Amino acid sequence: MSNNDWMRVVQLQVTWVEHTQYDESAVQQLYRPIVNSGFSFGFHRWIATLQRQCECLAILMFSSIPIEDHTALSQAGRRSLLKLAQRMTNDFCCGVCLSSARKWDGLQIGTLGDDVKIMTRKNVDEPGEPPGIVLSAATSASSIPVSRESLFNFLRDERLRSEWDILSNGGPMQEMVHITKGQGSGNCLSLLRASAVNPNESNMVIPQETWTDPSCSVVVYAPVDVQSFDVLMSGGDLAYVALLPSGFAVLPDGYHTSFGSGLLKGGNRPGGGGDRQGSPLTVGLQILVNSLPTAKLTVESVETVSNLIACTIQKIKSAVPVA
Numbered sequence: 001m002s003n004n005d006w007m008r009v010v011q012l013q014v015t016w017v018e019h020t021q022y023d024e025s026a027v028q029q030l031y032r033p034i035v036n037s038g039f040s041f042g043f044h045r046w047i048a049t050l051q052r053q054c055e056c057l058a059i060l061m062f063s064s065i066p067i068e069d070h071t072a073l074s075q076a077g078r079r080s081l082l083k084l085a086q087r088m089t090n091d092f093c094c095g096v097c098l099s100s101a102r103k104w105d106g107l108q109i110g111t112l113g114d115d116v117k118i119m120t121r122k123n124v125d126e127p128g129e130p131p132g133i134v135l136s137a138a139t140s141a142s143s144i145p146v147s148r149e150s151l152f153n154f155l156r157d158e159r160l161r162s163e164w165d166i167l168s169n170g171g172p173m174q175e176m177v178h179i180t181k182g183q184g185s186g187n188c189l190s191l192l193r194a195s196a197v198n199p200n201e202s203n204m205v206i207p208q209e210t211w212t213d214p215s216c217s218v219v220v221y222a223p224v225d226v227q228s229f230d231v232l233m234s235g236g237d238l239a240y241v242a243l244l245p246s247g248f249a250v251l252p253d254g255y256h257t258s259f260g261s262g263l264l265k266g267g268n269r270p271g272g273g274g275d276r277q278g279s280p281l282t283v284g285l286q287i288l289v290n291s292l293p294t295a296k297l298t299v300e301s302v303e304t305v306s307n308l309i310a311c312t313i314q315k316i317k318s319a320v321p322v323a
Contacts, residue, residue, distance in 0.1 A: 012148045025080050030140050030280050034251060045215040053212045055182040057239055071277070073177060077233040082179065084238060085189045085209040085220075087128070092220045092245035095119075096138040096284035115139050116306050122293045130242040132291040136284065137305045141313045143278030146320055148250050151279050152217035154320045155248050156210045158192050163319035164312055167206065171195040186212040192221070205229050220247035244286040281316070 001079040020041040027035050034040055073081070079163040105120050116139045123129045144151055154160060158173040177191035192206040208221040232241050285308065 011292075028140055030142065031251070032090065037181040039215070046214040048213040049242060049272065052182060052211060056116065056187065056232055061267045070141065073233060078177075078179065078233060080232050080235070080238060081207065082181075082189060083193065084232065084241060084243075086208060086209055086239070088222050088243055089209050089218070089220045091128070091243055091288075092247050092284060095136040095245065095286045096249075116309065118302055118306065120253055120297055126294045127239045128241070128243060130244065130288050130291065132288050132293055133295060133301075134286060135289050135297075135305045136286045138282065138284040139309055139313070140282045141283065141317075143280050143322060144317060145278040148217055148252050148279040151214075151250050151281065151316075151320055152186060152210075152219070155219045155250075155297045156208070156315070157185065158190065158208075159262065160319070161192075164315040166308075167194060167204075169194045173206070181209075184212060186210055186217065214252070216252075220245050222246065244288060245286045246287075248284075248290065249282040251282075255284070281313070283309055283313060 022035070022041070024032065024035070030228050032042070039045055116137055119136045121134050121136075123131050123134060125131070146154075155164075156174050158161050162168040162171050171194070173194050174191040175190050176193055177189075179189040181187045181189055188210055190208045190209055190210070194204070204223045204225050205221050208219065211218050212218070212219075222243045223240060224243065228241050232238060275288070285305065287305055287308075289297070289305065
């Protein structure tokens with residue numbers, strides 16, 4: 001049975017009823033056009049998500065999964081890596097919003113302004129996170145003046161991470177594993193490793209999951225120490241691999257949005273003569289600022305994380321190729 005045959009088998013008829021209420025004053029100005037268009041909470045976005053998930057499942061059900069592997073991972077190791085990526089993406093989403101899955105405390109620091117949202121939590125004995133004080137910083141940059149596809153491809157390219165990522169050690173990263181998870185080339189799971197002058201100095205690996213559909217493009221990654229990763233690949237408990245995921249979400253370009261053939265299309269800015277506004281970029285970082293859960297959070301730690309996220313955005317704006 002081919003992928004297309006499988007997709008036809010699982011086609012369902014869905015009756016969709018929508019009723020959404022939200023406080024527009026709580027929506028950042030950058031995203032109000034896409035919210036007001038009905039796309040953010042509308043069925044177009046959910047259908048795009050369901051379609052992407054079906055494509056992923058269709059490929060994973062077949063034994064001939066396209067895999068480029070330079071580490072000789074076992075089939076069980078690959079499944080563990082896929083499960084790790086799923087948890088990584090879920091934890092990233094919990095870290096950039098007030099999710100009930102994680103108990104975050106919001107911080108109000110006057111010097112940071114309203115553009116950066118800072119949250120903190122103390123982890124004592126919860127598996128899946130390193131113990132200590134964790135900070136989550138998230139912000140949305142004004143539209144980057146390139147297409148969503150160009151920005152997405154730039155962020156997910158391991159050869160270009162040195163342009164913006166301090167984890168790259170100033171050089172390109174090596175892709176050790178590449179697992180395709182959908183029809184598009186951007187829907188995949190990669191295992192990256194930073195370059196090092198001495199190979200023994202590189203003591204961490206970076207799982208990275210990327211996906212794109214008509215609603216959004218996402219890049220999520222998290223550093224994992226080699227020892228924990230080796231235990232996971234040997235069949236160890238996934239829940240005890242400590243992760244603090246960071247990443248990016250790129251929305252479609254254009255000031256207004258309209259729908260055609262189920263896809264999101266760019267529109268024109270009122271009075272702007274149809275000028276392209278670029279791609280809105282949301283950045284989320286999660287960082288362990290102190291390994292002692294009993295320690296006190298300092299203003300200096302918060303400002304350091306805020307400066308890091310601002311510096312990352314500036315580096316991306318300077319380095320991304322304008323198309």
